[in-house]
Amino acid sequence: MFQLDLKSRKSIYEQVMDNLKELIISGVLKEGEKLPSVRELSHSLTVNPNTVQKAYRELERQGYIYIVSGLGTFVSEKSQIQRDTARIEAIKGELKNCIKELHYLGLTDQEAKTLVFGIFKEGSDRK
Amino acid sequence: MFQLDLKSRKSIYEQVMDNLKELIISGVLKEGEKLPSVRELSHSLTVNPNTVQKAYRELERQGYIYIVSGLGTFVSEKSQIQRDTARIEAIKGELKNCIKELHYLGLTDQEAKTLVFGIFKEGSDRK
Amino acid sequence: MFQLDLKSRKSIYEQVMDNLKELIISGVLKEGEKLPSVRELSHSLTVNPNTVQKAYRELERQGYIYIVSGLGTFVSEKSQIQRDTARIEAIKGELKNCIKELHYLGLTDQEAKTLVFGIFKEGSDRK
Amino acid sequence: MFQLDLKSRKSIYEQVMDNLKELIISGVLKEGEKLPSVRELSHSLTVNPNTVQKAYRELERQGYIYIVSGLGTFVSEKSQIQRDTARIEAIKGELKNCIKELHYLGLTDQEAKTLVFGIFKEGSDRK
């Protein structure tokens, strides 16, 4: 389904969440579709089931999926996904800091913009 | 000098780092200027000296300050940091993660771009 | 696993680092192999866990090991370290200092060269 | 007389020692010649007198100079300089470790030798 990077500093459950989010947002996992069971996924990732469960629970909290006890876990309708504006603001803050730091490191405004654009470009190329 | 948010999810030493970096980048702390000693700062923040030291050491590793044992800690010359391509790459990575996360949060590519642009615009307005 | 010399002028965490590096380089600890946990090693060395952790973190920074929070610490693949030109430069610096010091100690350039050659010779003999 | 690098991790008194040693070994400071007084040198280096004094004391211990109370400090006869064989062995150990590490980093024996030679070459070029 996807791969984890143990060497990353990100915790494993976060990586699982991020990967699943990506699959949902990109439409690979469609609305209403059933996710693999905790056991299945934990086995295929060779990861502790608790870790997968934590990822599922957090994704449910954020509205991406819903868990039906005894039946399985399913992708929510798009409209269910809450826009976590607080989180968005936090990220905006981080972005600001990064850009400020780029300036401090000697990049011109233009260079910084080019760098950021490059990231968007990479992203859309990959798709 | 600045305030910490003990309730934040960010660890204290990271907050110390970010605050100091901010002060350096914004020019409040000038090149060559002496930072408060580990003990001073730890006292004024009512935080353990080890915590401040950890922040100082990491900032030194990133090139923002240099530590002279027995003398004190000083802001590096900008020229020391510039051309630090490794650091720029690291920031690029952070930016990537931020942008990825915006997508996760449901923003379209276009919305994310607009948000990032806004940051650049704010920056140039402020000047 | 190994022994520390508390009387040494080297700090404990450096001794831990050097010993582990030696074990990794010599192949006693193989790629991917799990290192003892911080607590285990600190206990078996009768040393504070923080001290071991410091050694582990520095070794991670240098690329020799990688740390997975909650899982353990593992020896990096060699390929991760190779081509680490920054590290090579750092070693070159150390070598320079050593050679400078030999000169300080009164060895002529020729004597120093002979000594260094001897090391290469030993190495190839041992093979 | 010479310059210090505060950003170096070497302690200042060690830098003073090393510089003076270099001047003595290279013959710039000749046998019997008077060294600058602690005050003079500490002033010209803008350094704490205690620091210079510590360097002088240590150099005396190693036989490079001798201190005559009330008169000044002088360069020893060459024959006085003790060959600190223990120290030489220690350095040899460090060199061994460095070279081992170079091998581990993927350098061939030949590449390592070339690198080490380069250092000797630089040194003699500078003279």
Add this chain to the structure above:
DNA sequence: GTGGTCTAGACCACT
């Protein structure tokens, strides 16, 4: 005075 190392112990998040 400065930073550097270390101990003994605590609490936390993650696996």
Add this chain to the structure above:
DNA sequence: GTGGTCTAGACCACA
């Protein structure tokens, strides 16, 4: 169980 952070101290070498 794992590592990560933090506190409240202590002692050291250096300036």
